[in-house]
Amino acid sequence: MTHSQLTPAQAFDALHGFCAPVLVRQAYLLTGRRALARESVERAFELAWQRWPEVARDRDPGGWVRAATHEYALSPWHRFRRRHRQPEALPGDPAGRALLDALLRLPPPYRRTLLLHDGVGLGVRQIAAETEATTSATANRLRHAREAVTARLPDLAAPSDLHRRLTELAAAETLTPALPPTIRSTGERRDRQWVRTAAVLVTTLTGTTALTLQHAPDHYERPVPQGQAIHGLPPHTVQGPLSEKSRKLHKKLQSHLPHGPQRLTPSTD
Known part of the structure; x- marks a missing residue:
């Protein structure tokens, strides 16, 4: 097939x-x-x-x-x-523990670049494309990662030795997906x-959204500015002077006692 x-x-x-x-x-x-x-x-x-x-x-x-x-x-x-x-738990082999510890001390982008180059065997351009980095940044990461690993493990200065040890360290683990x-x-x-x-x-x-549209106002009402006069109210009226007839009635009411039936049934004259 x-x-x-x-x-x-x-x-x-x-x-x-x-x-x-x-x-x-x-x-x-x-x-x-x-x-x-x-x-x-x-x-x-x-x-x-x-x-x-x-x-x-x-x-x-x-x-x-x-x-x-x-x-x-x-x-x-x-x-x-x-x-x-x-x-x-780290690997039982002392050399494996030392190498894994050196790898894990690297920043993640440096660690990934070193693994792809010296472990997988990709070129700098391929690694740059896969990690979405520039070729110059990839080359710098690879150089700094090698320097950091070599400082801790001088016997791995040669890329071929590092590749061999990475392969041995990976193969020593039984991992089944x-x-x-x-x-x-x-x-x-x-x-x-x-x-x-x-x-x-x-x-x-x-x-x-539907609930908001249902209860939202359907037009805009401009707020009344503070301190501005409000128009449209009925004019305020002030009581003027009493007429002659009103004054006589007022005087007559004051001259009678405040209690009695005459207060309940006003006279018509």
Whole structure:
């Protein structure tokens, strides 16, 4: 069966079988944590399966998954996870412990550049493209990383010796990522969860928007500036002088006692 006759699942399984064993060891050299190394590879392949048409058409599908693995492994958010706050046991071999300790002391971009060049064997231009850096920045990272490792381990000054020791350190760890069917099913389940979450968010946002539009004012009312006169009120009237008839009635009312039936039944004369 040729490559063009493979189903998407078969092509994915072939890529996993070819790349996953190597990538999980690379992730271990980048992190020094076995569980995180397996998780990084599994998440990278889950993402590859979710975007399989894009990955399948890529010029280098293995490089695509490698970049996703390295980026997940070196994510700064892992430091906030509880299980990653505790140190993990280093390799039993003293030389391996010394090399891994020297690697983990490097800044993450330097560590990744050194691994890709002296471990994987990529050129500076390829590393710059994969890590989204300039060639000059990549060359500087490689030079500083080699100087830092050589300062701690002088016997690894030659790139060939460093490559050999990196390969031995990675091969000394028995790390097995999840099988392709498990990764595909997990990725599909995550996709469904994301779709449901997105649907709930869209529904909530739509309802909130509709409620806001329902109760929002439909026109603008300019506020009245402070200290300015308000117009449109009836004029304020002042009581004028009493007429002659009113004065006589007022005087007559004052001359009578305040109590009695005559106060309840006014006289008509």
